[in-house]
Amino acid sequence: xxxxxxxxxxxxxxxxxxxxxxxxxxxxxxxxxxxxxxxxxxxxxxxxxxxxxxxxxxxxxxxxxxxxxxxxxxxxxxxxxxxxxxxxxxxxxxxxxxxxxxxxxxxxxxxxxxxxxxxxxxxxxxxxxxxxxxxxxxxxxxxxxxxxxxxxxxxxxxxxxxxxxxxxxxxxxxxxxxxxxxxxxxxxxxxxxxxxxxxxxxxxxxxxxxxxxxxxxxxxxxxxxxxxxxxxxxxxxxxxxxxxxxxxxxxxxxxxxxxxxxxxxxxxxxxxxxxxxxxxxxxxxxxxxxxxxxxxxxxxxxxxxxxxxxxxxxxxxxxxxxxxxxxxxxxxxxxxxxxxxxxxxxxxxxxxxxxxxxxxxxxxxxxxxxxxxxxxxxxxxxxxxxxxxxxxxxxxxxxxxxxxxxxxxxxxxxxxxxxxxxxxxxxxxxxxxxxxxxxxxxxxxxxxxxxxxxxxxxxxxxxxxxxxxxxxxxxxxxxxxxxxxxxxxxxxxxxxxxxxxxxxxxxxxxxxxxxxx
Amino acid sequence: xxxxxxxxxxxxxxxxxxxxxxxxxxxxxxxxxxxxxxxxxxxxxxxxxxxxxxxxxxxxxxxxxxxxxxxxxxxxxxxxxx
Numbered sequence: 001x002x003x004x005x006x007x008x009x010x011x012x013x014x015x016x017x018x019x020x021x022x023x024x025x026x027x028x029x030x031x032x033x034x035x036x037x038x039x040x041x042x043x044x045x046x047x048x049x050x051x052x053x054x055x056x057x058x059x060x061x062x063x064x065x066x067x068x069x070x071x072x073x074x075x076x077x078x079x080x081x082x083x084x085x086x087x088x089x090x091x092x093x094x095x096x097x098x099x100x101x102x103x104x105x106x107x108x109x110x111x112x113x114x115x116x117x118x119x120x121x122x123x124x125x126x127x128x129x130x131x132x133x134x135x136x137x138x139x140x141x142x143x144x145x146x147x148x149x150x151x152x153x154x155x156x157x158x159x160x161x162x163x164x165x166x167x168x169x170x171x172x173x174x175x176x177x178x179x180x181x182x183x184x185x186x187x188x189x190x191x192x193x194x195x196x197x198x199x200x201x202x203x204x205x206x207x208x209x210x211x212x213x214x215x216x217x218x219x220x221x222x223x224x225x226x227x228x229x230x231x232x233x234x235x236x237x238x239x240x241x242x243x244x245x246x247x248x249x250x251x252x253x254x255x256x257x258x259x260x261x262x263x264x265x266x267x268x269x270x271x272x273x274x275x276x277x278x279x280x281x282x283x284x285x286x287x288x289x290x291x292x293x294x295x296x297x298x299x300x301x302x303x304x305x306x307x308x309x310x311x312x313x314x315x316x317x318x319x320x321x322x323x324x325x326x327x328x329x330x331x332x333x334x335x336x337x338x339x340x341x342x343x344x345x346x347x348x349x350x351x352x353x354x355x356x357x358x359x360x361x362x363x364x365x366x367x368x369x370x371x372x373x374x375x376x377x378x379x380x381x382x383x384x385x386x387x388x389x390x391x392x393x394x395x396x397x398x399x400x401x402x403x404x405x406x407x408x409x410x411x412x413x414x415x416x417x418x419x420x421x422x423x424x425x426x427x428x429x430x431x432x433x434x435x436x437x438x439x440x441x442x443x444x445x446x447x448x449x450x451x452x453x454x455x456x457x458x459x460x461x462x463x464x465x466x467x468x469x470x471x472x473x474x475x476x477x478x479x480x481x482x483x484x485x486x487x488x489x490x491x492x493x494x495x496x497x498x499x500x501x502x503x504x505x506x507x508x509x510x511x512x513x514x515x516x517x
Numbered sequence: 518x519x520x521x522x523x524x525x526x527x528x529x530x531x532x533x534x535x536x537x538x539x540x541x542x543x544x545x546x547x548x549x550x551x552x553x554x555x556x557x558x559x560x561x562x563x564x565x566x567x568x569x570x571x572x573x574x575x576x577x578x579x580x581x582x583x584x585x586x587x588x589x590x591x592x593x594x595x596x597x598x599x
Contacts (some may be wrong), residue, residue, distance in 0.1 A: 062549060069553035076564060080573035087576035091591045120550070121543025168584070169591040349596040352589075381598065471598045474576045484572050491563065498556055506549060 010469045012481040013085045018455070019485060020077050022448055023492035027071020027499070029447050032146060032193055033200020033235075034064045035139030039132075040227055046132050056220050057135075058123070059511035060204065063503060065120060070499040075149075077488065085481065089462050089472035095172045096162055096179065097152050104148035111141025143193050150192055154185035156463050157454070158253045164374055166351045166367060183249045188454075191242040194235050195447060198410055201232025202436075202443040205417060207507055209436035212427050217510050226421055233414035239407055244307065250457075251308035251316070254464060256389070257457035259319045260396040262304060263294060267318035267326065272299035273307065277401070279394040319390055334379065334386050337465075341380030344373035378466045388468075391459040399452040406446035413439060 038060045045053035079101075082090045090097075118126065118134040126134075155161075161178030162171040173179065205228045211221035251258045259267075262274055277297035302312040315329050325333025347369035354362035382389055417436070420426040426433075458464060462472040547554070577587045 065550065066553060069550075069557050072557060073561060073564060077568070080564075080569055083575040083578070084573040085576075088591050088594050091577060091587060092595075117540065117543065121539060121546075125539060125542075166592075168588045169595060170588070345596060348592065352592055352596070471595055475594075476576070480572075484568075487568075487572065495556075495560065502549065502552060 007470075009476065009478045009481065010473050012478055012485060013473050013476075014469060016085065016481055016485040016488065017078070017081055019492070020074075020081060020488055021455075022451070023488075023496070024071070024074045024078065025448065025451060026444065026496065027067055027074060028146070029196030029199045030067045030203055031064065031071060032142050033197040034060060034067070034204070035135075035142050036197060037200055037204055037228060037231055038064060039135045039139045040231065041224075042132050042135050044227075046128050052219060052223070055511050055513065056223055059220070060224070061119065061135075062506055063207075066499060066503050066506065068116070070495055070502075074492070074495070085474055085476065086462070086472050087474040089467060091169060092171060092467055092472070093156075093463065094170050096155055096159075100148040100152045100179075104145050107141060107145045107148070111137055112145065115141065146193060146196075147189050150189045151180055151185045154182060154188040155179055156461075157188070157458060158182055158184035158249075159463050159466055164370075164377075166348055166370055167355065184253060187242060187246040187249045191239065191246045192450075194238040194242055195407070195450060197235035198232055198239050198407075199443040199447050201228040201235060201414070202410065202439045204228035205232065206437045206440035209433035210507070211510065213430065213433050213437075218427060220511050222421070222427060225417065225426060229414050229417040229421060232410070233418060236407065236411040236414055240411060243404070243407060247307055248309075254458060255317050256319065256322050257391065257396070258308065259317060259322060260391045260393050260457050261400040261453070262316075263393050263397045264304075264316065264318040265293075265320050267316055267321040267329070269305065269313050269315050270302045271304040271308075271314075271316035272301045273303035274298070274397075274401070275300050277397065279397055319393075323386065323389070334382070334389055337376045337379040338382055338386060340373040340376040341378060342383060343380070344370050344377045345380040347373065375465060378461060378463070378468050378471075381468050381470060382460075388460050391457050396453060396457040399449040399456065403446050403449040403453055406442055406449070410439070410443070410446070 038057050041053055041057040041060065044050075045057055115134040115137040119131065119138050122131045122134060159171070160182050161173060161175040163174045164171050179185070205225050208221035208224040208228070211217045212225075247258070247261075250261075259265075262271075263277065263279055264271065274294075275298045278295045280293040280295040282293055304316055305314040306312045308314060308316060317326060317329065317331055321329070321331055323334050325331050325336065347366045351363055351366035351370060354360075354366055379389075413435070416432065417426065420429055420432060460468045460470070462469050544550075544554075577590065581587045581590055
């Protein structure tokens, strides 16, 4: 079925989307987290009346403004790409994506755009309380607008609350609440925003540490560190808890991705978690080249079973179980899923033929077959090469473990910083201040690694079990996609350089007595 | 009644004027914000006037006239992806 397909088109289209999404994600998490940090700082200012807190708030507001301005609308390019490069996918999901993205657009416009102006222009012009409310609304609005796009992404990982209409080839929303409150949507939203808050806390501590190392604006830096460290400790703990919840959801709904997290080829009870591992270049099974063996690993016994199902005896299926099936654990082999997927695809073809012929009885019959097998629809495209159903294990494994290790490190780091603050030694501890600066890029690496884990781990699916990348992509000239890839790389790199230049300049200037917009 | 309407209109004008002044003064007093606005405007121009127009046409909208044709095309792609 797929032997004539040009896979380089898929690879370039994916690379282009990944590039755009990753660049967009450089700007988003800082906006999400810094909004709350400056709202907390302003709350302290309003409550204490201490003008030093106003100065602190205004400085971080400037950093927020730079990041917001450079990052704003970079996400629109993703929507362009949906329409151009992923037109089949856009059509297929249209009704499901329409509602969340429309709400996002309205919320982002009214909440952020309105109150952001009040927040920046309103100092000394409106009451302190109204200004404070505006700042909080900007912070809340940013997170709420992130909610809708994350709900849309979660639906792609766990498609629920919809009904496929074979007449239009579109999924139609059957239950909005099921889409909004699916366990995948809840875990994805909570984990993504809490990790973004953690990133912002690390950026604030890192920049403040630079001031302390330079012995400039010491009071400002120490106060900023206290707020950010308390905020960061809380959010990093929440990130770990929501990450744990995400893992449980993935273990239940995306078992192949879960197996790829751990590079687990053969499933087992009392499954261990790999604390440190090096993936070998040789495959475990020559037929499934993506499933790699390990050259070296250190394991925590029983932990994976416990983490996924709160039971050390729980069975965790490996890649082999998911490919070949496991009767004891009620796991269908992919060969069966492929057969049922093919049945669904053929039923769609029959439905179309019957519709053109005006044969209502055959339409009804085909629709019944389609409905019965629709949950395996996407598997029908892998008749020729089922091994494509296995994601890239090394990339998923390393990105997952890097994210987890950094997440744990950040929690420890915030605790150390607070201890140093409590003992009054933060300003003199050059080692930890330098570590704080190094943590800034590490925070971005962890954030990006999270998305790589989520998106690479679910390959080959654009919509889990229903639509693989090969049917989602528009049939464009591959060279045109390569051209836009290069174009985006140039535009986004220019924007990033602009952001860094303006931000570094403002940081060097430091907080002003009266701040600035 | 006429006087009341006059006061209401005056108040409305004041509110609009105050909002206008709020934004006007805000934009005028910007420092780093001016650079950022220039970047935003250039970025939006590049995105909508160049990228969207020349590089990112909506594939289904441009190649098909009706939703039925678009649906049929996608069904064809789903049945026989080549």
